[in-house]
Amino acid sequence: MMLLSIVTLPLVGALLTPLVSRRSTAILPALIAGTIGITVVSMLLSQAMGVLGGSILIEHYPWLPGIGLSPAFRLDALGLFFALIIAGMGLLITLYAHFYFAGKHGAVRFHSLMLAFMGAMLGIVTSENLLFMLVFWEMTSLVSFVLIGFHQDERPARRGARMTLVITGGGGLALLAGVLLIGNSAGSFRLSDILAPEAALTSDPLYPWMLGLVLIGAMTKSAQFPFHLWLPNAMTAPTPVSAYLHSATMVKAGIFLLARLNPALGDTEAWLYSISTAGMATLLTGAFIAMFKHDTKELLAYSTVSHLGLITLLVGLSTRMAMVAALFHLLNHALFKAPLFMMAGAVQKATGTRDMRRINGLWRTLPALTVISAVAAASMAGLPLLAGYLSKKMFFIESMNASVMPPLQWLTPALAAIAGLFSAAYSFRIFHNVFFNGQPQDLPVWPPKNPGVGIQVPAAVLALAVVLVSWHAESVVHGLIGPVASAAAGSALPDYDMHQLHHIGTAFFMSLAAMLGGLLLYMAREPLFRLYDQLPPADAREIFEWLMTRAGGNAERLVHALENGSVQRYIALIILSTIALAGPVLLSGIQWHGGEALTPVDPLTGMGLVLLMATAVGVVLGHHQRLFALLLLGSAGLFVTLTFARFSAPDLALTQLSVEVMAVIIMMLALSFLPQATPRESSGFRKGRDLGIAALGGLGVGLVSFAIMTRPHSTIADFFLSQSKPGGGGSNVVNVILVDFRGFDTLGEITVLGIAAVAVFALTRNLQLKDRIPQERDQYWASNPHPLILRTMARPILPIALMVSAYIFLRGHNMPGGGFIAGLITAVALSLQYMAGSLAWAHERMLTPFRPLIGLGLLLACGTGLGSLVFGEAFLSSWFGHYKLPLLGHLELATALLFDLGVFTTVVGATLLILANLGKLMTVHGPGKEIG
Amino acid sequence: MEALYAIAVGVLTACGIYLVLRGRTFPVIMGLTLLSHGVNLFLFASGRLALAAPAVIGESADPTDPLPQALVLTAIVISFAMTAFVVVLALRAAVELRNDHVDGVDPEEDWRP
Structure with a gap:
């Protein structure tokens, strides 16, 4: 429960905050966020001892185990490390944001989004299941989109937010593909399985793909070259967002991912070269550009890019201790970069600008902030005695240990020193x-x-932390970073040799050179700025916007090309693509004849099938004369009925027969309002094309059908056949399947029927047809709407039909029949009354409106299902018993009968509702009165 | 028998597809009905063709597969519901748009309700 609550607490808080606090000025949102932050941090700390000692906490909640989708959480040293940074930093940012937003609009929204982001980040670092990690991953992309675009009314904010979403969201998609490949190869999405040596992902032939896709995901999230563009553009976000997302959390997610998957994917040449190259490129680009930015936040953003590059490079180097250096620097970066962002925000509040050409000499106004920033900036610069110096020196040492190709040995340290100089x-x-x-x-x-003091407190806390970490570097590296790096490396690492940091060796001179060089570079800044301004302007944002516009334009053209408003064309495309997908399989050389012997054709059945085909072809040939085609269509339905009857499916035959009657009646009703003939408007080409598509489709379906029928029959039917009587209490297996084994399907089906009927009711409600009926209809349709013979015959038929219906209904469980068929027979009998008499005449005699009937039937069916819950059985389990009653003799009663009664009622209600409302359109009274 | 049956399924499907591709609503509805027939027969045949062997316990020694039958029974009712709905939709469209073309625009403007 604990890990689950660590992730869900912030998410719940995110939903809660806007509900309980409506006024932005109130302290409540910050209070909620703060309480949650403290709770999460203390929960994490309560586990710290054990987890750093090497134990791994795993929580597993089975949900969809069949497809490997179960929420599972995992807390090991690596996860704990990141979770503590996320939650602890979140706590400080909450405090900072409270003063930053003080009295201003948007505080509630900010705290709510912040909590959501924190929950998502915690989810990423504590997920045991990679699929769930992906969900949280995407969640951070989405929430950061909203946070960066926090000032929705500003164009740069919207553009920055969109850029972030496009880049990190796109990376998320690549990661999804990579994770699927990994899960497929490892046979599981659980980290315990993937990180195990047995998974052997690096020897999988698809390994380059896995690595590449995961790398794209990590590089986009952690702003690695050339995807780093979004980070500087995200600086339009409010400063608390930048301090949290863009220094400590979101941008570290990619590095977390690489560290997490390092045991599974790492330790190969591809890993070494791709990641370290990307890291090195990012390190240099970021460090170089940062120097020339005049906006404080932009400078910090590019510096973040460069530090992320440094950490990525270290993860990629794969030397024995590189992971220690990477994680130590990651901690230091979070500690020194966040207070600098906070400083930028406070300074902006103090001066109204972020332009360093205008802001100067603030030490008089902000003495405390000067000291705080001095510590943070010194750590960032890598000045001696501070933590940043140590981790940077570790980096220099590892850059010399890297096992790159001999001629390039000097390159990594040299570039590292240059980057250090700019930094x-x-x-x-x-x-x-x-x-x-x-x-x-x-x-x-x-x-x-x-x-004010409040806004400076969080930065002061972090500066203090920098000092503490610097003083106790040895115990931090040994006690915290060591176990974390071991967890990331997948095997226990020996203690980091801290003494080498105090040696005066090559690394020392590299540090010294970087420091002095940096100082010189800074002193020579004025001519350098002028030089930089003369460089050709390469505004990446413009290029990105241009690409976006191009992509949008192309998408629009494609949509217009495909979607020209012609429904015929859509259908043709759908069918053609189906053929294109299925065709190659059929032509790939599979046996069309599956090997089973064919049964002989008996003349009667053969004739029936031939007539069926003839009627179908007749419908096509005669479809311009609609009434004629409709009659042929009815005959086709009858031949289908006969086919079912012939091939041992009495239930199907009965259903098809009654459905066919109703369907033809409905279509005929509709036809009386529509043109009687279809104009011959298709061009020869169109006809030929459609004939081609139809022929291909028919050929394909026929071949598949033949291939299926001639293959050996393996079926799960034996279960139904053997359990029908003992389990369902009926001998008509089809009916038992419908009302018992697969009762849920039937419930869904009658619901669909009910919805269709209500939709028909709604569509015909205000339909004014009477004046619009075309005059020509008289020549096709009988002049006497209610012939005497029909009227006389219809009345005695009703009780007989109802009796048949009752019989069919009752015997349904054991013999062909059941609720569907009985319902349809009743509906047919009643609609005969409508046709023979008149709508008004018949409707006066109806005891109940139809819509309640549909509802009643559905309630009855659901109620039967729920009833079984009362007896502790699953939904829709049936119960039956045998009784001997006087007069009636042996009787078997099953709850399935009640369910079937629900089916019956719905079918009657739905069918009559459809029919009566269509019929209503024909009446002289018009659609004034509602029917049903 | 299987071959003839498969041909019948293919012909029904082909006729259905051809009509579904027509430009006026009524032939399209008829095409959908034919297509439903084809699909139902196709599904039904996955239980193989058996003569005089209904899936009723005690009626025959070797009853046929009841599962495709139950599926097809559901399919028949659903396609009935769909047909009824589409018919009324076509009617409503014809009245509101004053033509019965599937695109809602009459290429010839020859029929005014």
Whole structure:
């Protein structure tokens, strides 16, 4: 339960917050978010000892085990590490956001979305089932879309949000494909199985695909080159969002994924080269561009891109201790980057701008923030004594240990040092430019106002954490990072040798060079900015927007090409694609004749089938004369009935017969309002094309049918045949299947029938047909609507028909018959009264309206089903018993009979509702009065 | 017998498809009915063709497969419901749009209700 509640608590809170707090100024939303944050953190901490000791908590909730879809949660050291960062940082951001939004519009929405995001992130890092991890993964993409577009009325915010969604959402799709491949190969979606050595994914022939697709997912999420574009553009989000999503959580999800799947997919050359190349490219691009950004948040965004590249590179290097360095730097990055974002937000509040060319010398106004930022920026720059220095030095050491090809050995450390140089430079810049560097220049808010203590507290806490981690680096690395890296590596790693960090060796000189070089670079910034401005402007955002517009335009053209408004064309396309899908299978050389001997054709059956074909062809040939074609169609139905009867399906024959009668009556009613002839308007080409499609379709279906019939018959029928009597209490197996074994299907089916009838009722309700009936109809239709003979005969037929219906109904469980057939017979008998008399005449004599009848039947059927629940049986289980009654003798009663009565009632109600409402259209009184 | 039956299923399907591809609603409805017949017979045949062997306990020594029959019975009723609905839909469309073309636009404008 614990892991489940860790994930669901924030999600529930997200739903709760907007419900309980309507006013944005209230403290309530922050209070809810804060309480949830504290609860989650303490729950995680309560497990920390055991999990860091190497135990793995797994919770499993069976849901759809058949397709491997069961929510399962897993807490190992790696998950715990990320979960603590997510929840702890969430807590601080909540505090920050409370002051950031103080009294402003949107706080409720923000806290609610924030909680949703936190829940989704916690879900990613604690999922045991990869499919569920994907769901949470997509959830973070969606929530971040809303968060980045928080100021919906601003165009850049909307564009940034859309870009994020396109890139991370697209990556999510790639990841989905990759996960499916992995699950397919490992035979399970559970991490325990996938991470096990037996899964042997790296030797799967599809391994490159798995790696590539997973990599795209991770790289888009963690803003790796060339997908890094979305991160700078996401800076339109409110600062708390950037501080949370874009420094500590969402952008780390991709790295988490790589670390998580490292035991399954890692340790190959493909892994090493693809991931480290991507990481290196990202590291350099981000570090270079960051230096030249004048907007504080944009600088931080590019710096984040670069640090993410660094961590990714370390994950990819696959040296023994690279994972330790990666995770340690990940922790440090979260600790120093979030307070810098918070600083950017506070400074924006104080000065009204984020432009570093205008913000200068704020140390007088914001002394506390100056100290906080000094610590954070120094850690980012990698200045000695701070945690950032240690993890960066680890990085330099690992870059030299990397097992890349000999001629390139020097390349990785060299590039690493260059990136370190730029990173030091932009760290100096953001600190020095904001807090020193002379006086502020034409600030929108003058004089800069102090944004208050509250908003600085979370940043102070994080700065303190940086100092603590720096002082106790050894115990943090050994006690926390070590176990986490072991969990990520899939095997226990030895303790990291901290002494090498204090050696004065190559790595030390690399650090020194980066620091001094960075300082020089910063001092030479003015000419460099001028140089950078002269570079050809390559605005990636414009390229992206252009691509989006192109994609949209192409999609539109494709839609217009396919969807030209012609229904005929759609149907032709649907049928053609079905043929295209099924055709190759049929032509792939399978045996059309399955091997079973054919049964001989007896003349009678053969003639029936030939006549069936003849009537069908007749309908096609005569379809321009509609009444004639309809009569032929009725005969086709009759031959189908005979076919069923001939091949041992009496129930089907009875049903088909009664349905055919009703269907022809309904179509005839409709025909009396429609043109009597179909115009000959199809061109020769159109006819030929349709004939071709029809021939192909018919040929295919016929061949499949033949192939099925001539194959050995293996069926589950034996179960039904043997259980029909002992289990269902009836000897007519078809009926027992309908009302008992598969009663749920039947319930659904009568529901559909009821809905169709009500829809007919609704469609005919205000239909004004009377004046629009074409005059020509008189020459086709009888002038006397109610002939005397029909009227006289219809009345005595009614009781006889009802008696037959009752008989068919009662015997249905044991002999051919049942609720459907009885219902249809009753409906036919009653509709005869409508035709023979008149609508008004018959309707006056109806005891009940039809719609309640449908409802009653459905209630009866459902009630029977629910009744079995009372007796502790499954829904719709039937019960039966044998009785000896005086006069009637032996009688068998089954609850299935009640169910069948429900079917009967619905069928009668639905059929008559359809018929009476169509008939109503013909009456002189018109559709004024409602029927049914 | 199987071959003839399969041909019948194929012919019904082909006729159904041809009519479904027509431009006026009424032939399309007739085509749907033929197509339903074809599909029902196709499904039914998956239980194989047996003479005089209804799936009633005690009626025959070797009863035929009852499962496809139960499925087809459901299919028959559903296709009846569908036919009724489509018929009324066609009627309503003909009245509202003043023509009975499936696209709702009469290429010839020759019929006004």
